[in-house]
Amino acid sequence: MEQQRTEATESLLVRQGNDNLVYNEEDSGVGVGDGGSVAVSDVTTILGLSIFVAACIAFGSGCALGYSSPTQSSIMEDLGLSVAEFSFFGSILSIGSLLGAAISGKITDLLGRKMTMWILNLFYIGGWLAIAFTKTPWLLDLGRLSLGFTIGNFTYLMPIYISEITTKNVRGRFSAIPALTLGWGISFMYVIGSFVSWRTLALIATIPGLLQLLPLFFIPESPRWLAKVGRDEEIEEVLLCLRGNKAHIFNEAAEIKDFVESLKSFSKEGMLNIFQKKYVRQLLTVAGMIILMNLGGVNAFAFYSGVIFASAGLSSMVGLITLAATQTIVGIAGILVIDKLGRRPLLLVSTAVLCFSSFLTGLSFFLKEFNLWDQGSPVLALIGLLMYTGSTIVGAGIPSLLLSELFPINVKGSAGSICNFMGSFTGWVVAYYFNFLREWSSTGTFFIFSAFCCANFILSATMVPETKGRTLEEIQASVSHSSV
Numbered sequence: 001m002e003q004q005r006t007e008a009t010e011s012l013l014v015r016q017g018n019d020n021l022v023y024n025e026e027d028s029g030v031g032v033g034d035g036g037s038v039a040v041s042d043v044t045t046i047l048g049l050s051i052f053v054a055a056c057i058a059f060g061s062g063c064a065l066g067y068s069s070p071t072q073s074s075i076m077e078d079l080g081l082s083v084a085e086f087s088f089f090g091s092i093l094s095i096g097s098l099l100g101a102a103i104s105g106k107i108t109d110l111l112g113r114k115m116t117m118w119i120l121n122l123f124y125i126g127g128w129l130a131i132a133f134t135k136t137p138w139l140l141d142l143g144r145l146s147l148g149f150t151i152g153n154f155t156y157l158m159p160i161y162i163s164e165i166t167t168k169n170v171r172g173r174f175s176a177i178p179a180l181t182l183g184w185g186i187s188f189m190y191v192i193g194s195f196v197s198w199r200t201l202a203l204i205a206t207i208p209g210l211l212q213l214l215p216l217f218f219i220p221e222s223p224r225w226l227a228k229v230g231r232d233e234e235i236e237e238v239l240l241c242l243r244g245n246k247a248h249i250f251n252e253a254a255e256i257k258d259f260v261e262s263l264k265s266f267s268k269e270g271m272l273n274i275f276q277k278k279y280v281r282q283l284l285t286v287a288g289m290i291i292l293m294n295l296g297g298v299n300a301f302a303f304y305s306g307v308i309f310a311s312a313g314l315s316s317m318v319g320l321i322t323l324a325a326t327q328t329i330v331g332i333a334g335i336l337v338i339d340k341l342g343r344r345p346l347l348l349v350s351t352a353v354l355c356f357s358s359f360l361t362g363l364s365f366f367l368k369e370f371n372l373w374d375q376g377s378p379v380l381a382l383i384g385l386l387m388y389t390g391s392t393i394v395g396a397g398i399p400s401l402l403l404s405e406l407f408p409i410n411v412k413g414s415a416g417s418i419c420n421f422m423g424s425f426t427g428w429v430v431a432y433y434f435n436f437l438r439e440w441s442s443t444g445t446f447f448i449f450s451a452f453c454c455a456n457f458i459l460s461a462t463m464v465p466e467t468k469g470r471t472l473e474e475i476q477a478s479v480s481h482s483s484v
Contacts (some may be wrong), residue, residue: 006067007413009038011309016292019057020218024149025148026318027311030162033314036161041376044241044242044244046218046219046220046241047165047166047242048221049215049218049219050066050161050162050163050215050219050242051174051177052215053212053215053216053219053353053484054162054174054177054178054455055177056162056177056181056208056209056211056212057117057120057154057178058151058154058158058177058179058180058181058185058209059119059181059182059184059185059188059208060124060181060185060205060208060209061150061155061182061185062146062181062182062183062184062185062186062187062189062242063185063186063188063189063203063205063208064127064151064152064158064185064484065093065132065146065184065185065186065189065202066088066151066186066188066189066190067189067193067202067205067258068090068203068328069085069189069190069193069310070189070193070194071193071198071201072086072090072453073187074197074198075089075140075198077082077091078198079134079135079136079137079140080256083095084135088141089137089140089141089144089265091428092141092144092145092148092429092434093144093145093148093233093277094148094424094427094431094432095145095148096144096145096146096147096148096149096150096151096152096427097148097151097152097424097427097428098148098152098421098424099116099148099149099150099152099443100148100151100152100153100154100423100424101149101152101153101155101417101424102152102156102417102420102423103153104153104155104156104157104416104417104420105156105264105412105413105414105415105416105417105418105420105432106151106413106414106417107152107153108156108157108160108413108416109225109412109413111229112161112222112225112229113157113161113164113220113221113222114216114220114221114222115218116153116157116159117161117212117216118216119297120149120150120153120154120190121209121212121213122149123146123147123149123150123217124146124147124150124206124208124209125206125209125210126143126144126146127144127145127146127147127150128143128147128202128203128206128209129202129203129206130142130143130146130479131143131144131199131204132200132202133199133202137160143202147148152190152420155400155423155424156400156403156416156419156420157418158162158178158352158400159175159397159401160175160222160403160404160405160412160416161222161403161406162175162177162405163175163224163401163404163472164222164223164224164472165220165222165223165242167243168305168468168469168471169339169469171339171401172337172338172339172401172468173335173336173338175397175400175401175404176331176394176397176401177335177409178337178391178397179331179392179396179397180328180331180335180393181263182335182387183324183327183331183389183393184323184324184327184328184390185208187200187320188322189326190316190320191206191320191324192204194317195401195462214265220237220238220241220242221234221240221241222238223235223242223253223256224256224260224409224472225409227256227257227260227261227409228260228409228410232257235253235256235257236249236250236253239252240255242421244288246254252471255297255471255473256397258470259408259473259477260409260454262438263408263409263471265367269326273410273411273414274407274411274414274415274418276457277414279407280383282407282415283415283418283419284463285406285417285459285463286399286402286406286419286462287400287419287422287423288400288402288422288456288459288463288465289347289402289456289459290400290422290423290426290458291422291423291426292420292452292453292455292456292459293395293451293456294397294423294427294430295397295400295426295428295430295452296354296355296358296393296428296449296450296452296453296456297351297388297429297430297434297445297449297452297453298396298427299427299430299431299434299448300430300431300434300445300449301385301388301392305319305320305323305385305389306371307469309352309381309382317380319382319385322382322386323385323389323476326386326389326390327390327393328345329429330390330391330394331393331394333394333445334393334394336468338468339468339469341468342467342468343398343401343402343464343466343467344464344466344469345357346394346395346398346400347395347455347464348460348461349391349395350394350395350398351388351391351395351453351454351456351457351460352397353388353390353391353453354388354391354395354453354456355456355457356387356454357383357384357388357391357426358384358386358388358446358447358450358453359384359446359447359450360380360383360387361380361381361384361385361388361446361447362442362443362444362446362449362450363380363384363443364377364378364379364380364381364384365381365400365442365443365446365477366443366475367380369442369443371482386446395405399419400437402464402467403415403416403419404472405467405472405475405476406465406467406475406476407476408476433438434451438453450462
């Protein structure tokens, strides 16, 4: 078995040296022998449609995350909710997310990427309709729970699906799009929620789900999942849809089939399989990054940015619009450079700026508390929040991208469930305790966030490998080979 495993991984590591198989790095083309390389299109109509669905899903998740902030007073008044009842409504999203995260990997592996998207989209639309037409608190909470369940699953599903259908040349930039559109969804709720009723806002939030319904009929299943479940006859057809009808995709299909088959020969599936020595380093690295990202305050900044602006003496509406503009500019810049600069440089820059911006925000509250710079402290808060938001858009999606890249498909579901659950749990902890921490000390709260961001920088600098410019099979073979 060990010899089979070594041969399988080494064959992928040396494949580029084979005289009969060449990869054209410039255009990601694949060819055979002296016949030259046949260009494989990095972006086709079907691939673009698939990314559009992923972007809609992320935007919808952002709508769910941003919904409670602008609607609190009107929901409490219309339904006669107490503060405790509305707090439960807000927190039940996290409970649903925890439930979804815990089973996300297994559901996606069992049903497939596309079927899971169909089912979750129905949960998403149904959740918003329950909120929009409810007359009782229990239906309001049930709708919110349904939305949380979809978010917990989508957090794992989207980066996995995107990484499995894209070429190595564009995998990074397409995987970065959901982080940008999620931020747009949060900002959209904040802005539109100031002008419409909470029921109308819930109906508007169904639009991302409705926009997916038609494209879901046309987007393909992941070719790597098809190989995993033994539907080999469909792999080449799917790759032709994704790469273009004239593309020479037979070598890519063969590589996917061979690697998945080699995994079956030496490794069984199961939750405990992820704790084998060859996967522990990747698991600790990815889970550690996701946990530290949340403990660094990413959810606190997202959920309570309006409150933070007000506490710093700034207009909430102006601040939120400025944040949305920052997200767009920095997010697009990150999308354009991630496949050129690589994951590690962007992750290191992002975590370093997160550390500095959290410290800067804490410093602004310190100066305000002791009346040391009354005119300048709001400016520091604004700079800190804008820097933090921009860095989050660039760096927050990279751990999920690495999760999709570093683990082979036989353990990816288990790894995703564990990492996703830990991320959802720590995110809920920070969001729940943030107000208590602010009452204790706003200055201390953001200094604590800064310390966790610093720890994330150290982890990224010492443990994260570079994965740009390589296929998933090459990355996973390399990681497995280095663990032998």
